[in-house]
Amino acid sequence: MSNQQQEKETLPASGGESLQPAGQRVFDAILKAIYEQRIRPGTKLGEEALASFFSVGRGHIRRALLALSHQKVIELIPNRGAFVTKPxxxxxxxxxxxxxxxxxxxxxxxxAKADPATVKALRAHLLQEATARDKGQRREAVRMAGEFHLTLTRLSGSKVLYGILESVLSQSSLIVSLYGGGLTSSCSVEEHQGIVDAIERGDAAGAKELMGHHLTHLESTLRLDDYDIDEPDLDYIFG
Incomplete structure (x- = not known):
């Protein structure tokens, strides 16, 4: 298949946009950088710089940024440009x-719908999460900690909940990046383990209580101060 034919194919992006592969690649890269807390809230994302970095046309950049704005992680300001949302x-x-x-x-x-395969999938994720933490792979540990919550939502079988929580989690990543001291993960593997243990026991009340405590603990680590925003280093953000 030629590159031109590939460009004409469309892939679904979160936020209700339909992106061509080049735009989807930009969308995915920016969203991943947000989940891994490599991109600071308030950062300006210039179309020209992004187009040059990703070697794509500015039209793909605009559509990717529009899709990200529907995720509430990019703010498009007329006559100023695109900025990472600063909660x-x-x-x-x-x-x-x-x-x-x-x-x-x-x-x-x-x-309500858990079976051995559900628990197996969650425990496999926990193993990856713990391995990344133990090896000091901070970016991967941060990403895996966030994806634990998306994995849970996917296993719930609700596309509606998944779509809502995907947007909420990306905004949460920006909040932790801004107020949580940078590239760290306050999500505890042990707390995730406790939630999975309760799911395996079928203990709905216990699992809900543990999840509530887990998120309250994460919120308690935030330092609700402000930060100066430097010029973005695209090699660091997307490298």
Whole structure:
């Protein structure tokens, strides 16, 4: 298949946009950088710089940024450009409040349909998460910690919950990046383990309580101060 034919194929992006492969690649790279806390809230993402870095046309960049704005992780400001969303203290409180309610519902749904394959998938994820932490692979550990929550939501079988929580989690990653001291993960593998243990026992009340405590602990690590924003280093962000 030629490159031109590949460019005409479309792939679904989160946020309701349909992107061609080049735009999807940009979308995925930016979202991954947000999940791994490599890109700071408030950072300006210039179309020209991104187009040059990814070797794609500016039209692909614009469509990727538009899709990300639907995820609430990019803010498009007329006559100024695209900026990574910079959540306020009130935003942070609201996001974590929403996460608690959503994720307690998620674990309830997972338990209602859990089988040995569900528990096996969760334990496999926990192993990857622990391995990344133990090897000092900070980016991977941060990414895997966030993906634990998406994996749970996927296993709930609810596309609606998955779509909502995907957006909430990406915003949560920005909050932790801004107020949590940079590239760290306050998500504890042991706390995730406790949630999975409760799911395996079929203990819905216990799993919901553990999830609530887990997210409250994560929120308690935030330092609700402000930070200066430097010029973005695209090699670091997307390298």
């Amino acid at each position: 306020t203290e009130a935003d942070a409180r609201d996001i974590f409040s929403a996460r608690r309610q959503l994720e307690e519902l998620v674990v309830e749904r997972v338990i």
